[in-house]
Amino acid sequence: MTTELSIFESPVKPEWIDYNGHMNDACYVVVFATALNNFIDQIGMDAAFRTRHQVSLYTLQSAVHYLQEVKEGEPLKIFAQLLEHDSKKLRLVLTMRHADTGVDLALMETLLLHMDMSIKRASAFLPATREQLEHLHARQASQPWPAQAGRGIALRRPA
Amino acid sequence: MTTELSIFESPVKPEWIDYNGHMNDACYVVVFATALNNFIDQIGMDAAFRTRHQVSLYTLQSAVHYLQEVKEGEPLKIFAQLLEHDSKKLRLVLTMRHADTGVDLALMETLLLHMDMSIKRASAFLPATREQLEHLHARQASQPWPAQAGRGIALRRPA
Numbered sequence: 001m002t003t004e005l006s007i008f009e010s011p012v013k014p015e016w017i018d019y020n021g022h023m024n025d026a027c028y029v030v031v032f033a034t035a036l037n038n039f040i041d042q043i044g045m046d047a048a049f050r051t052r053h054q055v056s057l058y059t060l061q062s063a064v065h066y067l068q069e070v071k072e073g074e075p076l077k078i079f080a081q082l083l084e085h086d087s088k089k090l091r092l093v094l095t096m097r098h099a100d101t102g103v104d105l106a107l108m109e110t111l112l113l114h115m116d117m118s119i120k121r122a123s124a125f126l127p128a129t130r131e132q133l134e135h136l137h138a139r140q141a142s143q144p145w146p147a148q149a150g151r152g153i154a155l156r157r158p159a
Numbered sequence: 160m161t162t163e164l165s166i167f168e169s170p171v172k173p174e175w176i177d178y179n180g181h182m183n184d185a186c187y188v189v190v191f192a193t194a195l196n197n198f199i200d201q202i203g204m205d206a207a208f209r210t211r212h213q214v215s216l217y218t219l220q221s222a223v224h225y226l227q228e229v230k231e232g233e234p235l236k237i238f239a240q241l242l243e244h245d246s247k248k249l250r251l252v253l254t255m256r257h258a259d260t261g262v263d264l265a266l267m268e269t270l271l272l273h274m275d276m277s278i279k280r281a282s283a284f285l286p287a288t289r290e291q292l293e294h295l296h297a298r299q300a301s302q303p304w305p306a307q308a309g310r311g312i313a314l315r316r317p318a
Binding site: 019020024025026029030032033047050056058059060061062063064065066084085086089091109110111117149150151152153154155156 | 178179183184185188189191192206209215217218219220221222223224225243244245248250268269270276308309310311312313314315
């Protein structure tokens with residue numbers, strides 16, 4: 001079984017292109033956000049589940065690495081890798097890849113916090129969600145982390 | 160003279176609100192991108208300048224820290240701080256603040272690369288741009304860097 005988890009597929013839309021003739025940097029994040037919503041559905045926390053259990057996921061921090069330009073019409077795929085999680089947080093990398101060439105175009109790393117929306121406070125994952133995360137973690141345990149994971153911004157890369 | 164550089168002002172628009180009833184995480188980035196374009200104009204690299212000199216700025220990496228929720232209609236201001244730059248890169252923090260309470264809502268740190276668009280390669284800032292950056296850097300030299308500058312994502316903050 002593959003360790004890859006596919007969460008998004010689309011060609012680059014004309015409205016994502018900016019004055020440089022390539023996909024706009026903010027649009028990468030909009031596309032990653034759509035993919036992230038698909039991921040949240042895939043781990044069982046879809047809208048019906050969130051409403052029924054009064055839970056949600058809040059983003060605490062995210063980081064985007066822009067690797068390659070991409071132009072209108074080029075086919076995108078996004079894959080999710082669960083790096084780690086604890087009782088109420090999960091840390092994820094989404095990789096955007098060119099669907100034909102397989103070249104990595106961008107990565108978004110993100111840190112999400114599970115919320116009890118009835119009291120608007122952080123809370124432990126529900127057992128159903130925890131099971132899904134543990135299952136995914138086991139499935140992806142052999143997948144190496146991308147080099148960009150955890151990396152902050154600096155003017156020069158450390159040697 | 161204040162060291163603050165104001166680059167954006169708007170109330171939170173209804174279309175920025177998501178299913179959690181607060182501003183959507185991707186919309187923060189869209190708003191920061193608009194503010195960043197205003198910053199680029201303010202350092203003299205507006206559309207006319209870019210066309211005339213065949214230059215542009217590409218985003219290499221960005222990081223967003225979500226600090227506080229914000230709801231429809233609340234007034235936002237964004238300020239830019241130039242952390243550092245070299246001959247062809249600049250590193251910037253944009254701080255989103257509640258315009259009434261002064262509370263910090265979010266930060267975006269970003270690393271930009273100056274491009275010669277005639278050959279699509281990284282190139283040194285033009286003298287006019289370098290002067291603007293040096294002027295701004297001198298003006299903000301006494302301003303401390305935010306605690307989040309350079310910080311990567313981790314499941315737990317270092318003690």
